[in-house]
Amino acid sequence: MRNFKGNFLTLKTPVAALATSLFMLGSAAHGASLPPIGVQPVPNTPVAALPEHADHAAIATPSPQPGVQATALTAAANTNFTREWVVSPSGNDGGDGSAAKPLRTINKAVSMAGPGEVIRVQAGTYAERVIIGSNAKAGTPEAKITLQGEGGPRIVPGPGTGGMVQVRRPHWVIDGFNIDVQRQPLFGVTFEGDVTGSMLVNSELRDGGGGAAVTTFNKATGALIENNHIHGFVKNTGNKDSHGVVVQPTSKDVTVRNNDIHDNSGDSVQCLGPEGFSSLPPADGLLVENNHFYGNRENAVDIKTCYGVVIRNNRMHNFRPTSTAKGDVLVVHYSASNVLVEDNEIYDGAKGISVGGNRSGPMPTGIVVRRNRVYNISNAGGGEGTGIRLENSKGTVVVNNTIAATTTALIVGHGTGGPTQTPVVRNNIIEGSVAVDLGGQAPGLKLGNNLISPSGQFKRNGVVVSPDQFKATTGDASSISGPPGLGEAFSPSSDAVDKGVDVGLPFCGGAPDIGAVELGC
16 A cells, blocks of 8 residues: 555545445434434445436546545434424314324424424425514524424425525524425525524425525525435526526535436526625635536536635536536636635536636636546537636646546636636646647746646647747646546546646655545555
């Protein structure tokens, strides 16, 4: 085994796989644990937990990297409730909420439950807007209030306004529901205000026509959206974006983890900036990890003017050009700041990762793109076919990525929206018909220690140049040409092992490997 070296930065200790974590429902009053409720987590991420459906399959990824670990799923509820309330389609809101005399509406139970208690919602259909607001008590970190679906109870649009489930209290758990928006222009679930510790988990959200399945807004702080199946949110007229999750300005510390989000007319996840419609402060603190995003009309992840974003260990694919989108998989633009994109698998798109481009105000700053696997990116159907593209931004770092089977592996500094200032591009496997296409607006570029396909062309200001000419004009004295098939199976040849430069990531051996996969640990 090679010796382990390097700095940990924000990463965690590696493990072979995540342990299975099952959520069990029980209470002293009920006397026994029930079978697991809702969509259940299983080992391996992203999102191997969810039911099989078209294009969802177990994900084969390289062995865990040094210092990298997917975050374990959050326990949705405790197993020792101080009291339980029962809701049933055959109940009556005049009842006492016991199993013998259940309530009829979820809202009635919400108004009665307190910290440490559980509301057991039995199978059936509930046509109501579920509001956890001024009518409800707040839970506590030690005693959450659990709204537990049993047998996939179905919530459909009912009277009132706003989202179908509205969360405005901290430490509530919404677990195991089928939220069917029935093509109406509504949000499925909304988080607003102090919702610290509140979570939407193990649920299916489907068939909406509003802005998103889930949204956070009005200083929503601490929301968790985890282990849900979100699909079929589609607009076909007017503004056609209907997203999986939208994080709006003023939101803070939002987590989107282990969800399967597909076949929506917008993005899987969008962090919406205030540009163009608001003077509110941007969202600050968003973690997007372990998710499976595919087949949406727009992007997998779209980060506009938002701060403090981590996009980690997601699988994203099947993003092709449409009438409203270019087939970009992951976009960081406008005035985004401090965004980390790491350990993602991105394929079958028209552009893998794009930094900059659209701009309103300051350029993106503090963007780090590392240890991603970007491949099978093509120009079919009018797409650009670029693995990673850097436009207006300042100090963007692109290190230890594997870019393979692309039309153009890397584009830097074409001047779209302004210069690409002081970018750093090191330790990457770069494989494409065009390896690097460098424009004239990349002042302070640091390019080196990359392993480049021998068949890839180099372009400088739109003109094909020889590898030697390219190195001479960029000052790159350390990148080398490798054998064909550099990125195949993400297992680089001996040309990549111990041939990188230390960029602050953990590594094994005498020096870092080039590419997204560190071998031999």
